[in-house]
Amino acid sequence: MVGCVYIHEIAGMLIQNRKRYRWDRIGMVLGCFALVSVALASWVAPKDMKTGSEEVLAHPEQIMEKVPALDPRPIVKIQASPALVEEEVKPCSCNRHVLKLAKNPYTQHRKAARNLPHSFFVKDKSELQAGLRNGKLVEVKDGRGYHVSALSHSHAVLLPEVKKLLQDMANDFADLLVGTPSEGTKFRVTSLTRTAWQQSRLGRKNYNAIDEASTHSYGASFDIAFTDRPDNSAGCSAPTRAMQKVLSEYQNQKRILVIPEKDCMHVTLRP
Ligand SMILES: [Zn+2]
Structure with missing residues (x-):
């Protein structure tokens, strides 16, 4: 919107000073237009344009494959059995x-x-x-x-x-x-x-x-x-x-x- 107000002002100035500022003012208008066009293009860009994060989100099942499946079995801490520890028998x-x-x-x-x-x-x-x-x-x-x-x-x-x-x-x-x-x-x-x-x-x-x-x-x-x-x-x-x-x-x-x-x-x- 700011860009558009600026265009109207420039257009008025062009009418008033047509002969004196003709080419540099036209260049500014064109540059401003180009900026506005780029801003509009990015605003309406389609959702399927791929960025890094979108690519990942598009395939959530692949992410799930990398996460280890939860083991339903309870965690059991293995401790050395006393019978396995060699007991010294002194002569x-x-x-x-x-x-x-x-x-x-x-x-x-x-x-x-x-x-x-x-x-x-x-x-x-x-x-x-x-x-x-x-x-x-x-x-x-x-x-x-x-x-x-x-x-x-x-x-x-x-x-x-x-x-x-x-x-x-x-x-x-x-x-x-x-x-x-x-x-x-x-x-x-x-x-x-x-x-x-x-x-x-x-x-x-x-x-x-x-x-x-x-x-x-x-x-x-x-x-x-x-x-x-x-x-x-x-x-x-x-x-x-x-x-x-x-x-x-x-x-x-x-x-x-x-x-x-x-x-x-x-x-x-x-x-
Ligand atoms: Zn002996």
Whole structure:
């Protein structure tokens, strides 16, 4: 409307000053007309002229596809089940601090070791392998009532008669715990047959000194250092009492010799 009033004024001025302002006034009128035309054109522009926002609004279903559909199921927070969290089961010690047994002198152990039926001095690994081939030594794997720990200074082999002793002791140990919360507990064998070479690596003995040889170098001895429970439902007292009972009975029956050490029980079979 302002533009139109302005056009009338300009038209009057053109009539009054036709000769003097003719061309510049005409140019202004034409420019004003062009501006008004553009304003009118944009005012009556059809709705389907596409702008960015109109394009989106023209296809609302496409927008809906991008919004994740609501899951009708309730949100459930998943928590770690207590059963899946590994519970640490600490071993029960098996040494002179917790077990009360008489100490048999080491000279008796050595004498016994040399006099067992299959006994021989296992000097090195080739002699150990020869012993396995000729049946003087047998492999020892986990069994009822006992298991063999990872060994770094000995081999899981024994004289056949010593393996039999180990199995008998382990069965008696397991029998004592049947029906109790400690059922399934195993004692842990931490050392079996050491070659003389392995023994010398421990820094205790001369590699070639048979007179000073360990009874472990005859396949005659093994060490028990712990009892391992299946879980924490029962304490250490029952397995420790069972270990005490088995060791003392075998010792009293003169089947074994024992040295209670600070970190294990050293057991040797008697002939
Ligand atoms: Zn030992």
